[in-house]
Amino acid sequence: MQELVLIQPSRTVEDELAQEQAHAALRREFEKRLAECGPLAFRVARGVLRNSADAEDVAQEAILRAYRRFERLRDRERFRSWLVRIAFRLAIDRTRSSKRREVRETLWSQAAPRPSTEDLAASSEFQEHLDRAMEELPEKHRLVLLLAAMQGHTLEEVAAMLGLPLGTVKSRLFFARKQLAEKLRCRVKTIEKR
C-alpha cells in the first residue's frame, strides 16, 4: 500500500476521488429508494409491533441493513421486497423478546377499559386478542395480511412485492382472515356480552 503511494501518488488520489463519487452516486440512488420504500418498512413494522417508536427502530435497522448491501439490491422491486421482508422479520424478532412482551402486557392491563364495545376495533381488549391471534398465525400469512391492509396496495401489488402468484396471495389472505376470525370469535363474544 505504502509503496503504491510513493510510486504513483496522483493515481491514488484519482482513485479516491472516483471512489467518493461512486459512493455519492450510490447514496443518491439509495435515498431515492428510501423515499419510495421507507414508509413501507415502517408500516410493516408498525403492523407487527403496534407501537410507532418500536416500529421506527426496526424500520431504521432494516434500512441500514439494506444500505449495507445496496449494491446487490439496486433493482427497485428486489429492494422493496427485501426491505419489507427484513422489516417484518426484525419486527417479529422484537415481538418475541420476552422483555418487550412483558411491558406490553403491563400496558394492556393498565389501559382503562372502554365503556362501549360497539366499536370492537377500538377496544384495547379486542386489540390484545387480535395481537395474540396474529402472533399465532404462520408468518407468511401474517405478512400478506399486513401488506393487504395497507392503503394503496392492491393484491396484485402485494403479489409482485413478494414475488408470489396472485392466487397464492389470495389464498394466504383468505386463510389468515379465517384463522384470525376463528381465534377471535369466542373472545369477541365474551367482550360483547359485558
Added chain:
Amino acid sequence: MPCENYREALIEAAAAGNAPARELRLHRDSCASCRASFDEERQLFAAIDADLRAAVNSEMPPAFFARVRAHLDIAATPRPRWMPSLIFASAAVAVVFLLLVAIHALHTPGKDLVRQLPVALLTTPSRETPAVPGRQDAAGLPARAASHPNRVPALRNAGALHGAASTSIQLEVIVPPDERQGLTHFIATMQEGRDLTVAPAPNMKDERMSMPLLQIAELEVQPLEMDKSDVPDSKKEKQ
C-alpha cells in the same frame, strides 16, 4: 342443506370479503339464525380489518427520514486514514507493555510465575562455546547453563531428551502449556534447512509444581584483593 352448511359457506364468503352466492343470500334472507351468524361474522372481519388498517397506515413520525439519514451518515463515514496506524501503534505499545510486565515478573523474587510455566529446551549444536568441564547432569549432558542453580531442572529434562548430545548451547524458552506444541512446530518450520535440532518439551504436568522458584541472589560486591602480580606498571618499572 342444513343451516350448519349454509353458515360455514357464509363465513367463508365473509372471510374472502366477497358477496355471498345467490343460493346463500336466499337462505340468509329467510333464516334469522344464519343471518345473525353472518352479520356477526361480518362485524368481526370489519373489526379485524379496521384494526389492521389502523396499525399499518398510522402516520410516520415526522423526523423519521431525518433520523434515518443521520444513521446512514454515520454508517457511510469512512474510517480516518490514521485509524489503522493508530490501531497498529496501540497494539505495539500493548505488546511492549506486556513484555515489560513479564520481564518485571520474572525478575521479582517470590512470584510463582516461573513455577507455573513449563520450560521447553531447544538445543543448537555448536563448537564455539565449550561446556563447563566437570559438571555434568545425570544423562551426561555438559551442564554449562547449570551454573545458574535455577536452570537445573530444565536442563535435566533436556538431558533426558538429548541423551548423548555432547557439545551444545542450551536455549531455554518459557512457554505456556497450551502454546508449547505450537511454538515447537513453528520453530521446526522456521529451521528447515538449517543445522538446528528442536526438542519438544516433555510433559511436565506433575513436575510443574515442584519446580523451584526463580530467585536471583543479591549481588555481593566484595573488596578486591590485591595480588602481588597486580602491581601497577610504573612500580614494576621502578623495581
